[in-house]
Amino acid sequence: MYAHRIRRADLLARVMPADAAARLFAPAMTVGMSGFTRAGDAKALPRALVERARTEPLCLTLITGASLGNDSDGLMANAGVIARRLPFQADAALRRKINSGEVLFIDQHLSETAEQLRSGALPPVDIAVIEAAAIRADGAIVPTMAVGNSASFVQQAKHVIVELNLSAPLALEGLHDIYLPRPRPERAPIQLTSPGERIGTTAIAIDPDRIVAIVVTDSPDSPSNVLPPDAETDAIARHVVTFLEGEVAAGRMGPQLLPLQAGIGTIANAVLHGLSQSPFRGLTMYSEVLQDSAIALLDSGHLAFASASSITLSAPMHEHFIHNIDRYRDRLVLRPQEISNHPEIVRRLGIIGMNTALEFDIYGNVNSTHVGGTHMMNGIGGSGDFARNGELAIFVSKSAAKDGAISSVVPMVAHVDHTEHDVDVLVTEWGLADLRGLAPRERAPLIIERCTHPDFRPALRDYYARALLRGGQTPHVLEEALAWHERYRVIGTMQA
Numbered sequence: 001m002y003a004h005r006i007r008r009a010d011l012l013a014r015v016m017p018a019d020a021a022a023r024l025f026a027p028a029m030t031v032g033m034s035g036f037t038r039a040g041d042a043k044a045l046p047r048a049l050v051e052r053a054r055t056e057p058l059c060l061t062l063i064t065g066a067s068l069g070n071d072s073d074g075l076m077a078n079a080g081v082i083a084r085r086l087p088f089q090a091d092a093a094l095r096r097k098i099n100s101g102e103v104l105f106i107d108q109h110l111s112e113t114a115e116q117l118r119s120g121a122l123p124p125v126d127i128a129v130i131e132a133a134a135i136r137a138d139g140a141i142v143p144t145m146a147v148g149n150s151a152s153f154v155q156q157a158k159h160v161i162v163e164l165n166l167s168a169p170l171a172l173e174g175l176h177d178i179y180l181p182r183p184r185p186e187r188a189p190i191q192l193t194s195p196g197e198r199i200g201t202t203a204i205a206i207d208p209d210r211i212v213a214i215v216v217t218d219s220p221d222s223p224s225n226v227l228p229p230d231a232e233t234d235a236i237a238r239h240v241v242t243f244l245e246g247e248v249a250a251g252r253m254g255p256q257l258l259p260l261q262a263g264i265g266t267i268a269n270a271v272l273h274g275l276s277q278s279p280f281r282g283l284t285m286y287s288e289v290l291q292d293s294a295i296a297l298l299d300s301g302h303l304a305f306a307s308a309s310s311i312t313l314s315a316p317m318h319e320h321f322i323h324n325i326d327r328y329r330d331r332l333v334l335r336p337q338e339i340s341n342h343p344e345i346v347r348r349l350g351i352i353g354m355n356t357a358l359e360f361d362i363y364g365n366v367n368s369t370h371v372g373g374t375h376m377m378n379g380i381g382g383s384g385d386f387a388r389n390g391e392l393a394i395f396v397s398k399s400a401a402k403d404g405a406i407s408s409v410v411p412m413v414a415h416v417d418h419t420e421h422d423v424d425v426l427v428t429e430w431g432l433a434d435l436r437g438l439a440p441r442e443r444a445p446l447i448i449e450r451c452t453h454p455d456f457r458p459a460l461r462d463y464y465a466r467a468l469l470r471g472g473q474t475p476h477v478l479e480e481a482l483a484w485h486e487r488y489r490v491i492g493t494m495q496a
Contacts, residue, residue, distance in 0.1 A: 002015065002164065002216065004134075004170070005133070005134045005135065005164055005166070005170070006134070006135050006164065006214065007134065007135060007136050007137040008135060008136070008137050008138070008139055008208055010208070011135060011139070011208060011211060011214060014211060014212065014213055014214050015213075015214045015215075015216060016213050016214070016215065017215070018044035018045055018047070018048035018215045018217075019048050019051065019052070020213070021045060021048065021161050021213040021215050022045065022048035022049050022051070022052045023052070024127065024159065024161070024212060024213060025049065025052075025058060025060070025127060026058075026126075027056070027057070027058050027059055027060075028058075028059055028060070028061075028083075029058075029060055029061070029126040029127060030060070030061040030063065030122075030123045030124065030125050030126050031060050031061065031062050031063070031125065031126065031127050031128075031129065032063045032064070032125040032127075032128040032129070032149060032150075032152075032153030032156075032157060033045075033046075033062060033063070033064050033068070033128075033129045033130075033153075034064070034065065034128075034129065034130045034131045034143070034146065034148055034149075034150040034153070034163075035064045035065055035066070035067070035068045035069065035072075035131070035146060035148060036064070036065035036066045036067075036146040036147070036148035036149075036288075036289065036309055036310035036312075036337065037065075037066050037067055037090075037146070037264050037288075037289045037310050037312040038067060038068065038069035038090075038221060038222045038223075038224065038225075038312050039069070039144075039145040039146040039221045039289075039310040039311055039312045040065075040131050040143060040144045040145045040146025040147070040148065040150070040221065040310060041064070041068045041069050041070065041072065041131060041146070041221070042068075042072070042129045042130075042131050042163045043070055043072075043131070043163060043165065043217045043219040044163060044215050044217045044219075045129050045161065045163060045215060046068070046070070046072035046075060046076055046081075047072070047075065049076060049079075049081045050075050050076055050079040050081060053076075053079040053080050053081045054079065057079075057080035057081075058080065058081050059080065059081075059082075059083035060081055060082055060083060060084075061083065061084040061085075061086075061123065062076070062081075062082050062084070062085050062086075063085075063086055063087070063113060063117075063122070063125070063149065063153070064086075064087075064088075064148065064149065065088075065110070065146060065147075065148020065149045065150070065309065065310070065337050066087070066088040066089075066090075066110065066148065066264075066288075066289075066310075066337075066381065067088055067089050067090035067091065067378070068089075068091070069221055069222030070219070070222050071091065071093075071222075072091075073085075073089050073090075073091035073093070073094040074091040074092065074093025074094050075093075076094075077091070077093055077094040077097040077102075077103055078093055078097070082094070082097075082103050083103065083104065084103070084104045084105075084106070085098070085103055085104070085105050085106070086105065086106035086107070086108055086113065086122075087106065087107065087108035087109075087110060087112070087113045087379065088107070088108075088110065088378060088379035088380075088381050089105070089378060089379060090264075090378045090379075095376060095377070095378075098376050099374075099375045099376055105376060105379075107369060107376065107379045107380055108379075108380070109341070109380060109382065109384045109385050110288060110337050110338075110341045110381055110382040110385060111337070111338050111341035111342055111343060111382065111385045113149055113152075113337075113338075114149055114152040114180075114336070114337070114338040115338065117149075117152055117153075117156055118152070118156075118183055119183075119184075124156055124157075124158075125153050125156045125157040125158070126157065126158055126159070127157060127158070127159050127160070127161060128150070128153035128154050128156075128157035128159070128160045128161070129160075129161045129163065130143070130150050130153065130154060130160060130161070130162055130163065130204070131143070131144050131162075131163045131165050131168075131217075132144065132162050132163065132164055132165065132168075133164075133165065133168040133169070133170060133172045133173060134164075134170060134173060135162060135164070135211075135214070136203055138205075138208075139205075139206050139207065139208030139211065140201070140203035140204060140205050140206065141154065141160075141162060141203055141204040141206060142172070142173045142176070142202070142203045142204075143172075143176055143203075143204065143334070144165055144168040144172060144221075145168070145172070145221055145310060145311045145312075145334075146309060146310030146311070146312075146334065147176055147178065147309050147310070147334050147335055147336050147337065148309055148310060148336070148337050149336065149337055149338070150204060150336070151178050151180055151204045151336045152180060152336065152338065154204050154205075154206050155180060157210070158210070159210060159212045160206060160210050160211050160212065161211075161212060161213045161214070161215065162211055162213070162214045162215070163214075163215050163216075163217050164214055164215070164216050164217065165217045165218065165219065166216065166217065166218040167217075167218050167219060167220045169322055169325060171325045171326065171329070172325070173202065173203075174202050174329065175202075175329055175332060175333065175334055176202050176203065176333070176334045176335070177198045177199065177200045177201075177202070177333045177334070177335050177339075178200045178201045178202070178203065178204050178205075178335075178336060179199045179200030179201075179335070179336065179339055180200075180336060180338070180339075181338070189344070190339070190342060190344055190345055192339070192345050192348075193348065193349075194284075194349070195259050195284045195285065195286040195305055195306070195307040195333075195349070196284070196305045196307070196333070198333060200335075220318070221312070221318070223313065223314050223315040223318060224291060224292065224312045224313055224314045224317075226264075226265060226266045226269045226291060226292070226314070227266045228270075229269075229270040229273055229274075230270075231429075232398050232429040233266065233267055233270035233271070233398075233429075234270065234274065235429040235430075236267060236270065236271060236274075236396050236398075236427050236428065236429055237270055237271045237273065237274025237275075237277075238274060239427050239429075239431060239432040240271050240274065240354065240394065240396070240427055240432070241274055241275065241277070241278045242432075243425065243427075243432050243434065244257060244278070244280070244352075245278070245279070247392075253391075255279070255280060255281070255282075256280065256281070256282040256283060256284070257280055257283055257352060258349070258350040258351065258352050258391055258392075259284045259285060259286040259349050259350070259351050259352070260272070260275075260283060260284070260285045260286070260287065260351070260352050260354070261285065261286060261287040261288070261346075261351050261352065261353045261354065261355075261382075261386045261390065262285075262287055262291070262293070262294075262354045262355075263288075263289075263354065263355035263356055263381060263382065263383055264289050264291065264312070264381065265356050267356050267396050267397065267398070268291075268354055268355060268356055268396065269291045269292060269293045270293070271293075271354055271396060272291070272293035272294060272297065272354075273292075273293045273296065275293075275297060275302055275303075276293075276296060276297060276300050276302055278302070280302060281301065281302055281304075282304045283297065283302055283303045283304060284303070284304055284305045284306070284307075285303060285305070285306040285307060285308065286307045286308075286340070286345070286346075286349055286351055287306070287307070287308045287340065288308060288309050288310070288337060288340050288341055288381070288382040288385075289308055289309065289310050289311070289312055290306055290308045290310070290311045290312070290332075291312055291313065292313055292314050292317040294306050294308075295313065295317055295320070295321055295328075296317075298328060298331060298332075303331075304331065305331050305332070306331065306332050306333075307332075307333045307334075307335060307340065308332075308333075308334060308335070308340055309334060309335055309336065309337040309339075309340040309341075310334065311332075311334070337382070340382075341382045341385040341386070342385075343385060343388070343389040346385060346386055346389040346390050347389045347390070350390065350391035351386055351389070351390035351391060351392075352390065352391060352392045352394065353383070353386030353387055353390040353392065353393050353394060354394045354395075354396060355368070355381075355383035355386065355387065355393075355394070355395055355396070356368070356383075356395070356396055356397060357395040357396065357397040357408070357418075357426075358370070358371065358377060358397070358408070359397070359406075359407075359408045359409070359410055359413055359414075360395060360397065360408065360409060360410075360413060360423070360426055360447070360451075361409070361410050361411060361412050361413045361447075362409065362410075362411060362443070362444040362447050362448055362460060362463075362464060363420050363440050363443055363444060363447075363474055364420035364423045364426065364433075364435050364443050364447065365412075365413045365416050365418070365419055365420050365423070366387075366395050366413065366416070366417055366418040366423055366426075367413040367414060367415045367416060367417055368380055368381075368383055368417040368418065369415060369417050370414065370415035372414055372485050372488070372489055373413075373414025373415045373482070373485060374414075374415075380417050383395075383417070383418065384417065384418060384422075387418050387422045387423065388418075388422045392424050392425065393418070393422055393423050393424045393425070394424065394425040394426075394427060395418070395423060395425070395426055395427070396426075396427045396428070397426075397427075397428055398428060398429060399428035399429060399430055399451060399452060399453035399456075400453040400455070400456070404453070404455060404495075405488065405492060405493040405494060405495065406488060406493075406494055407452065407453060407455075407456040407484065407494050408428065408453075409428070409447060409448070409451055409452040409453070409456065409460065410484050410485070410494075411460065411463050411464075411467075411476070411477075411480065411481050411482075411483075411484065412476060412481035412482060414482055414485045420435075420440070420443070423435060424436050426447060426451050427451070428451045428452075428453075430450065430451060430452065430453065430454075431449075431450035431451055432450060432451075433446045433447045433450045433451050434446075435447075439473075440473060440474045440475075441468075441475070444464050444475075445464070448460045448461060448464060455495065456494070456495075459496060463477060463480065
């Protein structure tokens with residue numbers, strides 16, 4: 001029945017229901033699950049584990065590529081399946097468990113997880129659960145719409161469970177480039193010098209004897225939940241395009257720019273959409289995730305090639321992509337996330353990284369993760385991989401949130417994910433601050449005047465003027481530096 005997808009005859013006997021496969025897990029195991037930004041994630045096993053946990057809490061350490069779809073993270077967290085989670089999540093229910101301390105969350109740069117597994121700094125994976133479009137005759141696993149950490153999980157896991165998803169078109173086969181670095185100290189340079197190169201295989205190699213179960217599903221990925229561009233995100237996009245046009249005019253890059261990276265979410269997606277109104281053609285992407293905007297840029301001819309670790313699309317764009325996949329297969333490649341985010345490659349290619357900030361301060365420090373400095377939102381994701389190592393680190397944000405109660409530009413960020421040393425450009429709907437080559441005392445006035453919402457500019461000007469009276473390389477009024485966050489916590493607004 002599944003011979004066109006399970007092409008190794010002896011593996012057909014390992015097809016079983018999800019509830020039977022769920023019995024293979026033991027409490028306190030470390031589990032690696034495929035999935036990266038709601039794409040390529042296991043659909044049946046998470047729910048089967050939730051059912052099992054009704055009578056036996058499993059308390060697993062769960063490692064993925066990034067966030068899971070289908071509400072799986074929240075369902076498993078609420079059921080007591082997850083005791084520890086890494087490296088990224090985006091589920092409201094799991095977020096509540098993390099911030100209450102019921103689930104321990106390890107927030108990691110997305111390039112690091114596979115390295116720490118390889119070195120033994122993280123516990124070894126007991127079971128890997130990998131979504132597949134097919135299993136080849138040699139046992140190799142053909143991923144679906146994401147690679148993430150799947151290849152690393154398969155390489156290390158004692159046992160592998162494959163979720164064979166019949167909704168994944170077989171035309172995905174050949175889209176992937178699976179390459180894993182060798183352990184240190186024998187590691188050689190990664191021979192990738194342009195986004196379109198391939199250096200690996202098109203499926204994940206495995207000894208078929210380690211595949212202990214195959215669960216058949218027929219469920220699509222969860223659709224992306226990004227919002228369409230609005231007036232503010234359109235303004236942010238225009239500022240970025242104007243800045244890039246200036247970089248070309250100054251001779252710092254050619255008209256095809258350097259390879260682009262964009263983080264997940266509404267604002268980053270909107271910035272890429274803005275490039276469709278730009279003069280740039282022949283663009284390339286070397287990113288961790290491709291959203292609707294990347295497919296639209298491929299369709300418009302602005303984007304020539306895109307490399308990523310996952311493809312996460314809205315329902316209409318997903319249908320469009322699947323029905324036209326033959327138009328894209330020569331212009332796309334999906335890689336393991338330790339390759340899509342690898343510092344060596346990011347530095348070599350000179351990536352233009354565009355990521356979203358929760359807030360930034362008057363000196364250019366960026367908080368990407370913690371609301372009020374204490375409560376986790378989603379995680380750092382791959383932004384640090386690109387900010388520290390790329391040619392340009394651009395961070396974008398709307399200037400205010402919560403109907404104007406919160407300023408995204410503050411005297412001092414309450415949590416630092418990206419220090420001022422790694423941040424080149426800050427952008428809000430009001431303007432753009434190019435921080436390159438500027439000392440702290442030059443940065444602050446620029447950020448205040450160009451990026452801050454007008455409602456908060458007078459207070460920031462006053463703060464900075466009083467900070468200057470105290471002196472220092474980076475002037476602050478320390479007893480007031482976090483007062484805006486405390487004011488919001490107590491009375492619900494940063495406005496004085």
